[in-house]
Amino acid sequence: DAKTTQPPSMDCAEGRAANLPCNHSTISGNEYVYWYRQIHSQGPQYIIHGLKNNETNEMASLIITEDRKSSTLILPHATLRDTAVYYCIAPPRFNQAGTALIFGKGTTLSVSS
Amino acid sequence: DTAVSQTPKYLVTQMGNDKSIKCEQNLGHDTMYWYKQDSKKFLKIMFSYNNKELIINETVPNRFSPKSPDKAHLNLHINSLELGDSAVYFCASSQRNQPQHFGDGTRLSIL
Numbered sequence: 001d002a003k004t005t006q007p008p009s010m011d012c013a014e015g016r017a018a019n020l021p022c023n024h025s026t027i028s029g030n031e032y033v034y035w036y037r038q039i040h041s042q043g044p045q046y047i048i049h050g051l052k053n054n055e056t057n058e059m060a061s062l063i064i065t066e067d068r069k070s071s072t073l074i075l076p077h078a079t080l081r082d083t084a085v086y087y088c089i090a091p092p093r094f095n096q097a098g099t100a101l102i103f104g105k106g107t108t109l110s111v112s113s
Numbered sequence: 114d115t116a117v118s119q120t121p122k123y124l125v126t127q128m129g130n131d132k133s134i135k136c137e138q139n140l141g142h143d144t145m146y147w148y149k150q151d152s153k154k155f156l157k158i159m160f161s162y163n164n165k166e167l168i169i170n171e172t173v174p175n176r177f178s179p180k181s182p183d184k185a186h187l188n189l190h191i192n193s194l195e196l197g198d199s200a201v202y203f204c205a206s207s208q209r210n211q212p213q214h215f216g217d218g219t220r221l222s223i224l
Binding site for chain 1: 148203205217
């Protein structure tokens with residue numbers, strides 16, 4: 001897995017956009033960037049993933065730099081329920097089933113009213 | 114419908130006992146996993162099964178033995194429980210090249 005680096009914590013006001021950065025300068029050409037989050041010791045929840053292009057789904061947007069060395073997860077209108085630990089992960093491309101996710105320390109996002 | 118379900122949710126037991134945790138997924142996935150989250154909140158892979166075949170076996174004491182009776186189930190049996198086994202154990206599943214879906218965890222406490 002490419003090593004990822006995230007800030008340990010971030011704060012965001014409710015209703016504002018939360019922009020969570022991730023550095024993955026050693027990522028290889030076939031490694032995706034995945035984002036998961038864990039809300040208060042629940043199971044990790046998949047958010048979004050991408051390879052080169054920016055991606056958007058109902059939960060978030062993912063912006064990947066052209067050199068693929070960093071990315072930003074954007075929660076466009078953060079709510080209190082978005083308070084969680086956010087993990088940026090770059091597992092090797094699945095050339096076989098069962099590639100493990102390597103979780104780092106993540107970023108603890110605190111959304112306040 | 115719960116996609117990945119684990120039982121029990123909480124497990125409190127004495128040191129030296131043997132216990133099992135069950136996991137079932139109704140997503141039709143081929144691959145299932147066990148992860149351990151320790152008191153420092155680090156999540157680490159323990160095992161992975163694909164179509165009932167063990168494909169990932171990290172450095173885990175052999176007191177831990179996964180069993181996959183079919184591709185929808187992956188159980189974790191732990192012998193001779195130790196204090197250091199206290200943790201939250203998460204089961205997950207995925208289809209090839211797809212994101213993993215996690216259960217809500219089993220909180221194991223050893224007295």
